[in-house]
Amino acid sequence: MANPPRPPESIPPSPSSAPASPPRLALRHIDSTYTERGASVRALEDISFEIADGEFVALIGPSGSGKSTLLDIIAGLFAQTGGEVALNGQVIPTRERLGTSAYMRQRDLLLPWRTALDNAALALEVHGHSRQEARRMALARFPEFGLAGFDRAWPAQLSGGMRQRVAFLRTVLTERPLLLLDEPFGALDALNRVALQSWLLDLWERERQAVLLVTHDVDEAIFLADRVVVLTPRPGRIAHIEPVALPRPRHRDIVTTPPFLAHRAALLDALGLLAPVQGGAA
């Protein structure tokens, strides 16, 4: 066999910090209007921001500000009325965005008829791996997710925190460089929530995907994110973008430090939660 060696420049090294590399996700002037019971609802107005490769962005806003709608649009489940979504510098139409990101919702959405292992392996199966191969790949990561020994359990046998970790593993195994997380800790109690936040941070330090996290918890947003995007009440517009200058890796004790509290004050102000309550005076 006289196969000439491939020239080394055919596989260009692409450091994620290269200034020329396009953002993983770019939203440009996204508008969303939909009809609900005959009435037209303006959900989002002129949303523009970018997420770089390996960047963790939190999206925060009052309920009804269209946060989940925005994730549905990015995932390709819902078409925007105006504006465009670009992935890696390329504008992608709605239907073709399906399958390009890993999407996790507040509900774990484990399929009750699949074991923990088969739930974790679901996306791998959908992406064409054989069931056996998908299981092997998922099982290899069970200990890391604190699920060792629970691979054959049915979802109904697992606690809320464990179910959420199975859902996380399923999301990570989707093997997409963009993670969309819609209040993944919203349904958990405070202790589980804090534990899973630290755990997610550890995981992300190792994997470094681009993440867009929807939350209504200011502390969670600051603790996890590189930047926090604040939306206004309906229609959701960008009220403020707060870069979080806290060093990484972050530990839980950071939440009582002055820089953290300064970010907190800025975000609460952007959400209008520091202003005096209006309309109370009679």
Added chain:
Amino acid sequence: MTGSPPIRALSRWIWPLAILILLLAIWEVAVRVTNVPAWQLPPPSAIAASFRDDRALLWRHTLVTLKEVLLGFGLALAAGLLVGIAIDASPVLERAIYPLIIASQTIPMVALAPLLLIWFGYGLLPKVLVTALVCFFPIAVNTVDGLRVADREMLSLLKSMGASGWEQFRLVKVPASLPSIFTGARIAIAFSVIGAVFGELVGASEGLGYLMQRSAAQFQTARVFAAIVILSAMGVGLFALVSLLERIALPWRRFITDES
């Protein structure tokens, strides 16, 4: 005494069994004391004797009825699943077929069975069709219901992974609908024996329904009772079989509490 499963199963059955034996004993004694003729009300011992003396005859007719039941149920299962899936898949079909299926249930089987006899003769087919018609409705309706309860968010999760329509159907809709389909199948199998016997009563040359009719005409009342016992055992047995299949096919259901 809450020991091993067999012992618990035994203790669950021991009371109904004891009451059954007591009732049979009262029946036996009452018939003997009052001297009711056997052609009017045979004692349990005479029915047992009929089982012994007529076993070849009973067995032959049992096989015929069982065949009608299984073929009719199988036909209804295939048709019910197909129609259920079609109705779920197409809103046009739903509006076109669903009302007709419901309306068809208002046609009394008593009126329909003689027609089937006229069209398809005295053979196996009209009995299979009566059975299938009785079984079809619960299976079709429960299939439609089952496919409808599939969680929309689970479907959109699959969609966000890039799953095709067929994959969403196979991975979410079908498994989500199985509990409901099994419920329909259990109702249907319980009706299926009634359907087959009814078909035979309208006009047949074999089967337990035919045997009962002929034996009654000959005042062989003990044999009529023997046939009734077999029919009821057949119904209970088939119902238990479907329930067993359900437990094997849906092992995850045992852990579901009503919280979800």
